Amino acid sequence: xxxxxxxxxxxxxxxxxxxxxxxxxxxxxxxxxxxxxxxxxxxxxxxxxxxxxxxxxxxxxxxxxxxxxxxxxxxxxxxxxxxxxxxxxxxxxxxxxxxxxxxxxxxxxxxxxxxxxxxxxxxxxxxxxxxxxxxxxxxxxxxxxxxxxxxxxxxxxxxxxxxxxxxxxxxxxxxxxxxxxxxxxxxxxxxxxxxxxxxxxxxxxxxxxxxxxxxxxxxxxxxxxxxxxxxxxxxxxxxxxxxxxxxxxxxxxxxxxxxxxxxxxxxxxxxxxxxxxxxxxxxxxxxxxxxxxxxxxxxxxxxxxxxxxxxxxxxxxxxxxxxxxxxxxxxxxxxxxxxxxxxxxxxxxxxxxxxxxxxxxxxxxxxxxxxxxxxxxxxxxxxxxxxxxxxxxxxxxxxxxxxx
Numbered sequence: 001x002x003x004x005x006x007x008x009x010x011x012x013x014x015x016x017x018x019x020x021x022x023x024x025x026x027x028x029x030x031x032x033x034x035x036x037x038x039x040x041x042x043x044x045x046x047x048x049x050x051x052x053x054x055x056x057x058x059x060x061x062x063x064x065x066x067x068x069x070x071x072x073x074x075x076x077x078x079x080x081x082x083x084x085x086x087x088x089x090x091x092x093x094x095x096x097x098x099x100x101x102x103x104x105x106x107x108x109x110x111x112x113x114x115x116x117x118x119x120x121x122x123x124x125x126x127x128x129x130x131x132x133x134x135x136x137x138x139x140x141x142x143x144x145x146x147x148x149x150x151x152x153x154x155x156x157x158x159x160x161x162x163x164x165x166x167x168x169x170x171x172x173x174x175x176x177x178x179x180x181x182x183x184x185x186x187x188x189x190x191x192x193x194x195x196x197x198x199x200x201x202x203x204x205x206x207x208x209x210x211x212x213x214x215x216x217x218x219x220x221x222x223x224x225x226x227x228x229x230x231x232x233x234x235x236x237x238x239x240x241x242x243x244x245x246x247x248x249x250x251x252x253x254x255x256x257x258x259x260x261x262x263x264x265x266x267x268x269x270x271x272x273x274x275x276x277x278x279x280x281x282x283x284x285x286x287x288x289x290x291x292x293x294x295x296x297x298x299x300x301x302x303x304x305x306x307x308x309x310x311x312x313x314x315x316x317x318x319x320x321x322x323x324x325x326x327x328x329x330x331x332x333x334x335x336x337x338x339x340x341x342x343x344x345x346x347x348x349x350x351x352x353x354x355x356x357x358x359x360x361x362x363x364x365x366x367x368x369x370x371x372x373x374x375x376x377x378x379x380x381x382x383x384x385x386x387x388x389x390x391x392x393x394x395x396x397x398x399x400x401x402x403x404x
Contacts (some may be wrong), residue, residue: 002039012341028058033387034378035366035391044391046152046360046367046379050198051230051341053261054313055303056382062260065072065299066292074292078284084294091298095305096240096252098269100276103289107229107255110266111237113283114192114251115148117268118223119168120277126221136183136191136222138174142199143192143227175205177212184216188252190223195241198230201374202336204344207245214247223274229255229266230341234304234381237314237339244338250274260300265293309381313339316383323392324377329399331356333373342377343370344399356398361393 001024008026025043029036035045048054056063069084077138080263089101104110111185115135122128137143139154150158151165159165170188172179174197191213197203217224226249231241233254242249251274255266264287268275287293306312319338324335324344331350336343346353353369360367360375367375379391 006039006266008038023357023366025361025366032056033383041364043361043364044367044379044387044394046365046377046391048378048380049261050256051273051378052237052256052259053258054234054257054273054381054402055300055309056380057261059260059300059303061303062262062296062299066262066296069108069292070296072291075290077251077286082289082291082294084291084298085289088289088294088298091192091301092254092267092269096253096254096269097248100270100274102268102270102275102278103293104266104268104285104334105264105287105293106144107227107253107266108149109285110145110146110229110253110255110268111143111192111227112146113268114190114253116283117270117274118190118279120250120275120282121223122187124277125273126189128189132187133189134168134170134185134187135139136170136172136180136188138193138197139171139195140174140200141192141194142197143194165301174200174203175209177209177216180213181216184220184222188220188222190225191217192225192227194227195231196236196338196341197245198341198376199370202341202376204336204338210245210247214245217250223250225249225251225253227253229253233257233301234310234313235339235341235378237310237317239310241338257304258300259293259296260303262300263293263296265297265300267297268392304381306379307382312383313381315341316340316381316385316388319385320377320379320388322394323388324395327392327399329396329397331399337377340378340381340383344375344377344395346373346375348373351403355403359401359403360394361400365391365398367396368379 005026026038027035028038050075119133122133137152143149152169170183172183184331252269260281321337333347334345353373353375357367357369370376
């Protein structure tokens with residue numbers, strides 16, 4: 001590690017809040033699937049900023065749209081109309097089949113907005129008594145780190161010493177449709193769930209789970225809210241992860257890849273009933289729906305489709321998954337994934353995944369550990385077959401390495 005990198009890390013440690021534990025690399029440039037550190041070393045990015053950089057680092061068409069719009073108009077607030085918001089609405093609705101759109105900035109803001117909206121729908125449309133609305137969520141969920149969201153987290157590190165928390169949430173096991181059926185009451189307004197639990201370690205529910213979930217929500221007049229902030233926009237080899245079981249959510253949350261990593265952009269997509277309950281002054285954001293965000297998001301969606309990134313995610317994801325499963329290593333407990341959202345879970349006796357990620361860094365791969373023994377793998381959707389094969393060589397060498 002060079003002296004300049006040591007200085008960077010020391011300054012961060014001295015002046016920054018210690019709420020992250022990043023891998024010891026200081027990045028300065030990115031292009032496609034590759035990033036470079038301040039010493040000029042090149043790495044294949046296997047995290048994609050938690051799927052925010054799905055279109056590849058610094059995609060030239062998204063960059064051009066951002067620069068062009070930044071020269072024209074960046075922010076108006078929602079006190080006035082701007083000429084990018086309506087086209088953004090049209091294009092995201094056409095792409096996803098949605099009827100109403102609420103633009104926000106971060107993914108967590110989209111989640112909070114959905115919670116407010118489905119509660120309001122519950123009181124004004126479903127007829128739930130005031131202050132009695134319940135939302136069902138899953139254990140080991142990750143929907144963000146705002147105060148409202150961590151209140152229904154089951155991660156002690158996320159919750160500890162941040163209470164008291166708001167009531168109104170019921171927690172059930174992920175992937176268990178029978179548990180959902182038992183948890184629903186007349187006051188249940190929504191089921192908020194990730195199609196694949198990303199932060200928990202890329203946990204994929206049993207086949208048929210979401211088909212049954214959709215049936216239960218429809219039968220009980222409960223809004224199905226799918227948090228597709230990580231899984232959406234091609235990450236799993238489909239535009240939306242819901243498409244793997246041929247269902248449609250009542251409310252869909254998008255973020256991260258909605259801007260291709262250039263700008264914080266998120267959206268709540270819904271039917272008319274839920275978002276139709278909002279009235280002027282009841283919810284909003286100064287930056288939500290700003291012209292710069294809309295121009296960037298429009299370009300990000302356009303290249304995703306025009307350049308075949310979703311199909312490439314399915315194709316290269318299958319290649320990567322098969323290659324990872326072919327690695328014969330006593331350290332590996334399970335390999336799982338869908339599209340380019342994958343994970344390698346290690347046996348506890350293999351040691352923490354962090355040291356494997358650090359070893360991968362030395363071989364030109366940047367990946368991130370989660371929950372102690374799992375390596376998350378999510379390269380940009382523009383990755384090629386040759387790049388997948390090269391990455392597999394580095395994973396094979398690292399996973400069979402003797403750390404004793």
